[in-house]
Amino acid sequence: MSPRRPSRYHRKNSRTELYPAKGRDAKMMSQTDGQLHMAVDTGGTFTDVAVRGEDGQMSVWKLPSTPTAPDDAVIAGVEGALERVGRSPGELTRFVHGSTVATNTVITRDGARVGMVTTRGFRDVLAIAHQSRPAIYDQHKRRPEPLIPKEAIVEASQRMDADGAVLVDLDEVSLAETVKPLATLELDVIVVSFLNAYVNPEHEQRAVAVVQDAGVASQVVAATSISAEMREYERSSTAAINAYVSPKITGYIQRLEQGLTAAGMKTSWRMMQSSGGLLSPSDAADHPARTVLSGLAGGVVGAANWSQHLGLQRTVSFDIGGTSTDIALIRDGVPDETLASEIAGLPLKLPAVDVHTIGAGGGSIAWLDPGGGLRVGPHSAGAEPGPISYQRGGKAPTVTDAHVVLGRLGHELLGGEFQLDAAAARNAMVAWGETIGLSAEDTAEGILRVITATMSRGIRKVSVERGIDLRTCDLMAFGGAGPLHAADLAQELGMQSAVIPPRPGIASAVGMLDAPIRHDYATSVEAKTGAALEKLQQIFETMRARAAEQLDDPQAETNYDLLVDARYIGQSYELTVEFDADWERQRAIFEDMHEQNYGFADPDALMEIVVARLVVTQQLEHGALESVASITADVTPSSHRDVYIDGAWRDVPIYDRATFGAKTVIAGPAVIEQFDSTIYLRPDQMAENDTYDFLHIRQATEQE
Template identity: 40%
Template sequence: MSSFDPAFRPIRVAVDIGGTFTDLQIFDARSTQVHAWKTPTTPADPSIGLMKGLGEAAQRFGFTLADIGLLLHGTTIATNAVLERRLARGVLVTTAGFEDVLEINRHVRRDIYGLAPDPLPTLIPRDRRLGVLERMRADGSVETPLDQVALQGLVERIAALDGEAVAVTLLNSHANPAHERLLAAHIGDALPGLPVSISADVSPEIREYERSSTTVLNALLVPVVRAYLDRLERRIGEDGFSPSIFLVQSNGGVCSLRVAAEQPARLLLSGPSGGVLAAARIARMLGRGDLVAVDMGGTSFDVSVIRDGRGSIITQGEIDRLPVRLPMVEMRTIGAGGGSIASVDASGRLTVGPRSAGATPGPVAYGRGGKEPTVTDTNLALGRIDPDYFLGGTMQLDMPAARAAIADRVGAHLGLGLEQAAEGILAVTNAGLGAAIRLSLFEKGLDPRDFALLSFGGAGGLHATDVAAELGIREVVFPRDPGTLSAYGILFADLAQDLARSRLLRVESGQLAAIAEAVAALREEADARLARDGVAPSDRRIEIAADMRYHGQAFELLIPWGEIAAPDEAALARLAADFHATHRQRFSYANPDEPVEIVTLRATAIGRLQKPEPGVASPAPRPARKGTRRAYEGGAWRELPVWDRDALTAGSTIEGPAIVEEAFATHWIGRGWSARLGEAGALIATRDSNGEAP
């Protein structure tokens, strides 16, 4: 495996391509400094924006594209393709009689009182779902052999349907994948070049609907992601640009281009997972184990909970109501960002989001044709953003246009003046942000008052103290370069691949040999994958976890088991105790006398990449207090102090209301809050002890 060699190519770059901006963090081994850069995303071809950002950063920070030895790449390409339905034309091959699993789904009704509920999406229509005669039993034994004669007819039907990708999900293939592999080989031989995804590789777990949905998503994404990777690879060689490239996965680890091309469903939370990595790192650096991390960018607001310095991993998520049965960082996402559009509906109700102006045309203030006011326009209209210092002064904002849009599109419809309409937009926005945080904590039985709020993303700092005050949180952490923090987290990522094997096993002494055998098999396969990626044995780590439940339950909890290799009675007892404790914390009860089952064993194969060791940035040699700016606060226009984040020193004390500016973010320090520099250059705001404004 190619690794980061600072003596040969000293630049390591992490990039997070979002819906509005492409964020970069650049580590220069020559100076040990980390630099942040931001450039608009180019949705038609994100590689254009990526290369443009790299070129701008190279010119700004004094390196060449040939100096880049490692590129760690987070992207929303897979997510956006699903949301916008820019997917390949797919064909599903399944066991005869089970062609309708995708439509039957789980019969979950989100609007239980709706007379005409919106059906769950089905990505492959009925005429492109093909049944094949075969049958595996739940124990993996063959009931009906695969009909070899029918295979040729199946290939002809696939060819006639003009499919661009094929998904294969056969009944009980998690127990025995032999038939899926035979089908994939036959289709591949007969129709070379046609991508085939099988559930035994993508999601080899029980539950037919979730396994089928995940495999179908993966298959339909293969041509989309491969096309992007092809465009990216064609750029290698331009101006000496030839780094080792790894893509960020939903689990917070990175993978090779080969893995990304074969299993693009693992990229669905690619960019946001970097924020969780960064939050966990900052929690450890600050000695604050419990943080609620919020990432507010241009289009979305992501909430993740850090406990004991670690983020949570879940084994199933969803995107646009489609289940994805793959490990991913746990986060809650709502459509609320700087580009979220404010409007008044037919009933006279003010709403903000989830519609977003995105990168094109963007907020009204961008001057790119946007007509509808956004959250960014609102903060600008109230004086919280400097129109001449947006993105560090590289982009001018049109304040009169933003104010006019708010007055015309919101104020006039509600009978409110400009300032009152703008304050209403912020109130609705902050209420939505607070609700997402509450739900993320309450569902785990956690109290917001026990947490500090870590605020990042380009828009997060303008809302953090107001949202924290609403939740009863008394401390807000603004990390360095918050506008590119997800890219910062990616900078420290490791290679990671997830493996899973579903097998029902009681957690008891009589099953210890079977459990140990399953763990050993998983570890052997995980080690082989790391070897295939070129990871040296000394850089390999394999962590085991188990999906567990009480006998008779229909859901499981993911319980980490560490680097266990040969479980004994004590290790099994510890695993059971951890399950009971987690169940009690999550649901307020536990039944230690009830039988406990392992449903699925999991392994995470981790290949440690060489980590950068950033130096400590010195304060800029200029006054920390920039001056004052007229801003609307507390029902009146006031002259508020404006501080320069990069020039702050340990002795600087900021009393709210105040504004703190840096190149790619602005922070609002609300009334009743004060802020000082803490460890690792973090700006830490605390609320007055009485919780009231002075």
């Protein structure tokens, strides 16, 4: 286990921050509180912990992750955080966990040994992939290698047509002989993926039984049990990813379960999935591919809930970390979703929040292209060695170093626990600036302008390219570096405001506290006329019956969303829309969505429905939001610092955000510091704190 921190913590006004105290003790969370919620979000560098009491009082903590044994940091975080607020694991009434174990397993190619049985003639389905190319004009660019090597793939004699009718029956005797050579490869999992099995999975299920009896692998799964939808490459890839991460996820969940039980936790717990919902540990072990993007989902779910609370109609969720920036569009409190995401260049056909990730973060490295142009990212200094100012051996100037040189960042982070070497960052910026004929300050400003342009393109990708006017949007900025860039981006893009949540650097953990329990079901169908809708209703009832068997608490209030994938006949891809039992209304719903997404509808084209979907959610009771109404609105700067703004040094006030109350108003320029992040405010902006500690940054008016 990771070493624990000292059991002292610092409380400012009514808010508890889990970091060493500076002269004041804190009040413990009341032992009489009925509810005690905890979320732990494991990242590559830090594991974030959020603890919430009955009254909404939130305590947060960061501790180093333990990549070789991620569960160690989780257990240490649970025990350490609760110790610091005077509570015990046995008092927890809700525990949720977001993990990057599946993500990192795929990225680092450190997963299981997987084999595959496929239809004769389709052995190369994973290698051929689809027509899309990662970089159409780069002749040296190559697709990532499949997770299953060709020597571990065998073919079976069987074939079904697109309607599920048997063309060639499965030869079980031949299959039993064909898979025997796979025993020498010592495989962990074998995937059975047959052409058109999404319509009729009978052959896949029979083949699974045959391969299991052959004893050539400890686990055999049918691809249709992971994703039962059309497009054989995407379906096979999803099943391969699921198999590849399965042993690691299963082992991780078992160790974590044992550790939490040993620590004294009694409540059942949940894992975050890519769709933004929660699932049980047993479901996560059965379908680990559903957790591959869980690290991205927590923050988006939080941003969606906060947007709904604040009454924001259109919000861009903007999460900046050390290496990348994750961007998502939220409409009326609901994040956009996708059924076709990717992980490490491999398609994943499962529901997920629609997050656009770009290689731009605090550790992004500045460099010159062959034409002498200044570029920033996507290469990153990462956590090791990190930016120059981190004093860990970094040599290349980064975005974080630019903030330090300009004075936006001071000499320390994390409440003084992390020291920054401003002199080293400046010396490096001076030397690097000489190569392009600029001063250290102008070089640093140039780095930030370039990264702002990169981030702006990413925001336009999820908004303007989807027909959304950014002038009607608000920016919800979080992550350790999000609040440093929010003011510049809101001004650059003409957005209504930038909103900084109470604890932006740990927002993913805080956000997942109120995520719903969620189950997704999908059935391939064929409906081209209104007469076929009656059959769809029967299919929905069948899926509802399946859901009733899987829900831990069937008596809890449950929401059933009936959806369909529809398209014009002849189109290659579909739109997922709400189901309506009337064909004309169904078409109107589809065409309205088609016009929103593509700018037109075609009333003369025929429509077809190809997939019926059921999304089952059980919303956990939302915890109370922490109020700062009792804290005075009047604040004074804790210090002043020189900050380089638009070509000149200015004396800028530095504020401690923990002193902000409801209706606290700050005029720019200003720097606002807190334990987990730093907020920069431009000279032409003002920031106002609301009752629930959300900071709203807007353009200042002449009267202000």
